[in-house]
Amino acid sequence: MRARPVAAAITLVVLAACSSGTSTSQPTTTTTPPKYTPVYAKQDCNNSTETRVECGLLTVPEDRSKPDGRKVLIPVAIIHTADPNPAPDPVVYFSGGPGGSGLIETARFLRKSQTGNRDVIVFDQRGTGAAEPSLACSEVSASLTTILGAAATFDAEAKIGNDALIACRDRLQAQGVDLNQYNTATVADDVNDLRIAMGIKEWNLFGVSYGTMVALTTMRAHPEGIRSVVLDSVVPPDVGSGAPEVLSTYERVKQVLVDGCAKDARCHAAYPSLGADIDEVIRSLNASPYQGTVEHPVSQQPTPIAITGSDAAAGLFLSLYDTDLIPQLPSLIQLLKSGAAGGVIDQLAIQGIGFIESFAAAQAAAVNCHDRAAFIHEGDAERVAADHPETSTLLLFTTVSCTSFGVAPAPSGFTDAVRSDIPTLVLAGEYDPVTPPEQSKHASETLSHSTFVLFPGMGHGEVFASPECPEIIFRSFLATPTTAVDTSCVASMGPPSWAVR
Secondary structure (H helix, E strand, O other), rough: OOOOOHHHEEEEEOOOOOOOOOOOOOOOOOOOOOOOOEEEEEEOOOOOOOEEHHHHHHHHEEOOOOOOOEEEEEEEEEEEEOOOOOOOOOOOOOOOOOOOOOOHHHHHHHHOOOOOOOOOOEEEEOEEOOOOOOOOOOHHHHHHHHHHHOOOOOHHHHHHHHHHHHHHHHHHHHHHOOOHHHOOOHHHHHHHHHHHHHHOOOOEEEEEEEEHHHHHHHHOOOOEEEEEEEOOOOOOOOOOHHHHHHHHHHHHHHHHHHHHHHHHHHHHHHHHOOHHHHHHHHHHHHHHHHHEEEEEEOOOOOEEEEHHHHHHHHHHHHOOOOOOHHHHHHHHHHHHHHHHHHHHHHHHHHHHEEEEEEEEHHHHHHHHHHHHHOOOOOOOOHHHHHHHHHHHHHHHHHHOOHHOOOEEEEEEEOOOOOOOOOEEEEEEEEEOOOOOHHHHHHHHOOEEOOEOOOOOOOOOOOOOOHHHHHHHHHHHHHOOOOOOOOOOHHHHOOOOOOOOO
């Protein structure tokens, strides 16, 4: 299964501070930033009958230095708490990606009410989801079908994907879109404008995966009005995100899985050579790729797939996102080894296609090439893929040439660690494949009023997972963020309950 886990979770920005000196010997000239007024207006919620949801639209300049120029339209939804005594400070949620929609989480917040007696504000970041302009790329979607249908070389598939992305860029630029205005810094400015335009005095930030980058950037650039912050599955600004890091995260989480099974008597007895079994599945599928046809989850059209060993490795990587799926993985690997898991491969392929299709590809590329320029070294992906072919699918979309894409890199200091005394809760999962717990802990170390919590047996995105403990801690922190966080429920959690067949 070809997937884009790196673009799902690793991007951030840290604003560089600018200052100007004055002279006592001669007059100085200062430049006043152009004035504009962010506008928030209520809107219908697409004929929704859900009374707890209120919708609106934020309008801001695409380029804030040109307030009379092109506008960006950002759709917003407020999920009102069912509690009869709502707290005055809402939670604003930042979605993952980059390139992912925030509005799609509306149903999840309605269903579980994770924030208790606080309203939740969700929105589609500029360029994503239903925001205008949209930086989604039909060209990249079409290229995915081509890539999926044949077991081509890494270089050939990377060229197909890159050509499609450049074609999308050319189309957007012809429409007048300035891709230099689509990065985490501008999203953080949108966040601040949203608070002002909605007349909110104080709120709480909640980011998951790439959303933690938005939260960290907002903490640095616009600390005013922030009561507390929750960072769930973090990528720190001062940690790289290129091909070498992808290799490292893959190898780390593979070993965590193998060790986890080995520590459990039943799992180890059933799958005593899990690490070797994974390697054997990869070798076997590379030698003889799985051929099949699945229904495309978006177009509903029959889509041929050719699944190689590196695709299977990417599928394993993505599966570790899901806390509920982790206990099933040793038995699924055994099925793959026996050659009796065609249906499983089909389903994982469908999920992988849907995962990729949910991201606005040009927005993801613009964010990565601006925010992460200091960590991107052209040629790294090709080198790592050649030395570690099992990771080639994971690396496929890290080969974007930012020089060709044409987005200016972030200014110096952009990737410095964020330092803040805002009360912050930092959450991590033991089995998280893409944002290792060490990274979340590292981010917490420069946040002076932070609490770091590691959850055993869990994958990526702790608050949204099924165990109750992360949500209990999350709610407790929101209630009283300046007091010590009660994390005692973590002690009752244990390793995955391995499924043995």
